[in-house]
Amino acid sequence: MLIRVHFLLALGCISVLLASCSRTPVGKKYKELPTVPVHGKLLVDGKPIPGWQVYAIPLNLPPLAERSDVSLGVRTGPTDASGEFWLTSYKWKDGLPPGEYALTFNRKELTSASDPVNERYNTAEKSPKRITVEAGKPLDVGLIEITTE
Numbered sequence: 632m633l634i635r636v637h638f639l640l641a642l643g644c645i646s647v648l649l650a651s652c653s654r655t656p657v658g659k660k661y662k663e664l665p666t667v668p669v670h671g672k673l674l675v676d677g678k679p680i681p682g683w684q685v686y687a688i689p690l691n692l693p694p695l696a697e698r699s700d701v702s703l704g705v706r707t708g709p710t711d712a713s714g715e716f717w718l719t720s721y722k723w724k725d726g727l728p729p730g731e732y733a734l735t736f737n738r739k740e741l742t743s744a745s746d747p748v749n750e751r752y753n754t755a756e757k758s759p760k761r762i763t764v765e766a767g768k769p770l771d772v773g774l775i776e777i778t779t780e
Contacts, residue, residue: 663721664720665728667766667768669718669769669772670715671685671774672713672714672715673716673777676778677776679713681709683709684707684736684738685707685718685736686706686734687706687707688733688755691730706719707719729764729766730763731763732761734772735752735757735758736753760772
């Protein structure tokens with residue numbers, strides 16, 4: 632009997648945890664916006680380096696209460712061994728919804744708490760690259776070069 636009570640209590644706790652981990656507020660229904668493939672190549676100090684993260688930060692994002700898509704707006708894609716990246720919004724390499732974005736960059740693994748490389752490229756204001764994604768037009772953003780010095 633005691634085992635059954637503990638089992639039911641554990642099951643109830645797991646149910647509450649799963650319900651609280653939902654990505655959408657209760658009662659709010661989100662949809663995925665149509666996306667367009669977006670890719671490019673990142674060189675750091677003239678070399679392709681795997682493991683950097685490329686982030687696409689929307690520049691004209693409506694307030695959260697007015698949004699209809701499921702994400703919080705920032706999309707990302709890691710660089711591979713050749714420095715190539717494909718941005719992802721909802722599914723691997725699906726791209727970005729149409730709009731204007733600032734691309735930011737940082738190391739996947741920080742070398743210190745205040746990494747000067749990450750601080751140089753990690754905000755939309757500091758971004759060396761801005762892109763416009765148009766509906767139905769896949770976008771190659773080309774070669775982007777940044778430095779650690």
